[in-house]
Every structure is written in C-alpha cells, then in structure tokens.
Amino acid sequence: MIAGKHALVTGGGSGVGRAIALALAGAGIDVTICGRREAELAKVASENGRIFGIAGDVTNEAAMASLYERAQGARGPFDIVVANAGMGGSTPAHKTTLDDWQRTLDVNLTGAFLTVKPALAGMAARKAGRIVFIASTAGLKGYAYVAPYVAAKHGVIGLMRALAAETAKSGVTVNAVCPGFVETEMLEESIQRIIDKTGRSVEQARSGLASTNPQGRFIQPQEVAAAVLWLCGDAAQSITGQAISISGGETW
C-alpha cells in the first residue's frame, strides 16, 4: 500500500523532480521536495496539498541533516528517497577546469550520496524502504564533451549497485532510472549551448539531440515519474540493483 507514505524528492522544484513529486502526491504520498530556489519549490507545492518544500543544497551535509530533521519531524520517517537533483554543462575534456569537474561531481554524485545516506539506517531497521536515483543514459554509455557528467552518472550507478547489495536482505530496494534527453530546463540549457557554440538553429539543435533516441523524440518528465512510481510500489519488491533505461532503446 503506497498511500500514506512519506517521500523525499530532491530537485523537486522543476522538470523531472516536479513530475515525480506530482506523481507520488497523486498516489496519496506526502512528498517533501528540496532545491536551492524557494520560489520554485513553493510553486510546485501549490499544485498539490501533499507536497511540502524545504530549501536546501544537496552538496551540504549539514543542510541535508537539517532537512531530514525538519521533514521527518513533521511527517514521519522517509519511506521513499528519490535522489534527482542534478546539473549539466558541456566542454571538451581538455578544456574542463578542475572547478567544473569538482562541481559536477559534487552535485550529481556526492549530492546523491548525501541525499540517501541519512535514510539508510532507519530503512534497514524498519525493514522497508525505496531508494531511486535519477541517473541518465550518461551513466550507461559515454557522450562527447560531458566527461564530468558522464563520470558522475556512472558513479551514481555504482553507488546504486553498492547500496542494493548492502540492503538486499533488509527489504529495502535501491534502483536507478536512466533517461535519455528529457524535455526540461536542463535540456533547454543544452540546446542553447549548442546554438551558442555552433551557430545552429533551434530546430537543428533540437533534432540533433532528439536523434540520439532511436524513437526520434524527447522523453517527457511524466514518463520518468511513472517508472519511479512503479519502483516505489509493492509490485516492484523484487526489483533492486537495476539501472532502468528510459531512452526509446538508446541503451540496454
């Protein structure tokens, strides 16, 4: 029974995280969303009374500890944790600065670890829990000009597999979903970067990215949310340690 549970969704103020928060709340789950921009969190919270925003930076361990204290104090322990917050960026590897490399790993990989770490002991003790990482097809294959992002997302898949092995006997499941290009703010930023760097038109930039998906289209955030909702339900009890590609067949 999924209704009545409490979920954390990082990056819930936009894109994929917003769609996940709305899908979980629609199923009767109380959802705490986090991100750095309070106004974006408030907008999503206004869409469903079961969604509650708490501002926080996933790269800051103390901020995540304080978020856990406040959210769990108000709505009980997290039964579901969705590590979704992430960032992109693109540069040829030889021009990537150490700062860019570090920031990309901090948000996408260390942030994912800091998001789930405080939930692990409680979930194991209660012998129940669902952890879902929003990775990427960039966690399963290489792409040019995004070395730190590809390295971070491969790291997320490794983290997921390690935690799945560690929790297998406890009733907790740990999985990752790996979308191809999803129509969100992050995609718009990628399209703008291509236009700025290559002089291509919006249509050329969009069709170039969409063609990486064998179905020739962008994934919608709701498609990712539907997979997460399924992973959080009773029917997915035996699914753990999996990296599920949501990419129209780009990877398998």
Ligand SMILES: NC(=O)c1ccc[n+]([C@@H]2O[C@H](COP(=O)([O-])OP(=O)(O)OC[C@H]3O[C@@H](n4cnc5c(N)ncnc54)[C@H](OP(=O)(O)O)[C@@H]3O)[C@@H](O)[C@H]2O)c1
């Ligand atoms: N869009 C795609 O094509 C695509 C494809 C595959 C995987 N993904 C993954 O899907 C996830 C969601 O991305 P999206 O496409 O929905 O992009 P998005 O709309 O840009 O969402 C990213 C979210 O992460 C939050 N965030 C970023 N840095 C943060 C930090 N340090 N602390 C807390 N929150 C932070 C942002 O909120 P604030 O700015 O308010 O902090 C924002 O809500 C990411 O992990 C991304 O890598 C996206």
